[in-house]
Amino acid sequence: MKKIVYIGFIVVVLMTLVLGGCRNAASISRPRTNAKPYAVVTDDLRRTITLYQKPKRVVVLTASLLTFCDVFQAPVVGRTTIRSTQVKVPRAYQQAVELGPVYQISMEKVISLQPDLIILGSRTQKKLIRPYEEKGIPVIALQGKTLQDEKNALQVLGMVFGQSQQATQICKQLDDDVAKIRMKIPKKKKKIAILHVTPSAVTVELPQSIAGNMAELLYAENVAVQHGKKRGDVEKVPYSLEVLLEEDPDVILFTPMGSPEKIEKRLQQELKGKAAWNHLRAVQRNKVYVLPEQYFLVSPGLAYGKAMAYMASLIYGVKQDEFY
Missing domain, CATH: 3.40.50.1980 (Nitrogenase molybdenum iron protein domain)
Structure with missing residues (x-):
């Protein structure tokens, strides 16, 4: 009889703990x-x-x-x-x-x-x-x-x-x-490409990405838009050197994610190591830039204006302080 009472007591205690735990979790x-x-x-x-x-x-x-x-x-x-x-x-x-x-x-x-x-x-x-x-x-x-x-x-x-x-x-x-920045942008549009580079792949950014949206606000013509999906939440599309040569952008921007050594290795494999890369107008005119990670890998936050002015200076060749 004592054994039955003891087992019953243990069951009651366990149920109390379980129900109490559930109550605490749900009460959040x-x-x-x-x-x-x-x-x-x-x-x-x-x-x-x-x-x-x-x-x-x-x-x-x-x-x-x-x-x-x-x-x-x-x-x-x-x-x-x-x-x-x-x-x-x-x-x-x-x-x-x-x-x-x-x-x-x-x-x-x-x-x-x-x-x-x-x-x-x-x-x-x-x-x-x-x-x-x-x-x-x-x-x-x-x-x-x-x-x-x-x-x-x-x-x-x-x-x-x-x-x-x-x-x-x-x-x-x-x-x-x-x-204020948009008001100061030159009337002549610039054609750009934004390449996202990781140790494993190169993709092209669309207006749904941080850099892509900012470029769109700057009236830049993103060469990837007509070759990718602009709707929905798609941020990037596969990279193609053939398409890049066909569009021949005025400016090429890189958004890297990874160690500099691995990024450089990927760039050599996909871009710099190929003869066609040197035929691009942006490459010949030294209009290829790496965007800083604090503005374009993660959201620039309250520094959005500063980041936008920085990008505008690269695309349009105007000093940053003239924009912001």
């Missing part, structure tokens, strides 16, 4: 029904996220959004690992726990931080949403590629961290910076 995003929402936002995947309190432990899994979080003094406890030496982590987040590169995030580390909000990339990290939400953690998916993406992210994060008015002011400043 589903508190009592009479609780008033703190903020209701729509992310870039058109998902509606309801937060019942201001986040106190935030995890950011994409480097492009760290700058915006810093503007609103978000309490970031964990972040993606940034390998580029050019991309700087905001001072406030340098001691935040590193969770792995953007494509290799450690879910175990993320969960161990007990975050009450996760912010991730809507295109590159979409598959991570469900696993975290199943743990009861709210997830906001944002994208920092185009200028409109940046403004959307600012507005959403402004609401999340209780600074909507400041977000609106920043968006207006970004629009003003862009408008």
Whole structure:
């Protein structure tokens, strides 16, 4: 009889622990029904996220959004690992726990931080949403590629961290910076190609990428547009030297991602090592440039105007300070 009572007691204790754990996990995003929402936002995947309190432990899994979080003094406890030496982590987040590169995030580390909000990339990290939400953690998916993406992210994060008015002011400043630069662009259009280079491949960027969208705002004619999909969220299309020779752009821009040694090896294999490369007008006129990673590998953030002026100076051959 004592044995039966003892076993029954153990079962009750285990059920209490399990139910208590479930209650704690669910309460992160589903508190009592009479609780008033703190903020209701729509992310870039058109998902509606309801937060019942201001986040106190935030995890950011994409480097492009760290700058915006810093503007609103978000309490970031964990972040993606940034390998580029050019991309700087905001001072406030340098001691935040590193969770792995953007494509290799450690879910175990993320969960161990007990975050009450996760912010991730809507295109590159979409598959991570469900696993975290199943743990009861709210997830906001944002994208920092185009200028409109940046403004959307600012507005959403402004609401999340209780600074909507400041977000609106920043968006207006970004629009003003862009408008001033566009007014000073020479009337004659330039034909450009933007080549994204990694150790394993060379692709051509479209207007949905950071550099591609900025070039479009600068009235540059991107030779890849008519050969690729401009609609949807496609950022890059396969590279073709034949197409590049046919279009013969005035300016060629590189956006590298990887170690300089491996990038140079890939360039030699795909471009520089081929005789046809030297027949391109941009190559003959020394109009081939490598774009800085802090502006074009990740979103330039609040430095959008400065990044745009830099690109404008390369495309149109005008000093940067004349634009910005």
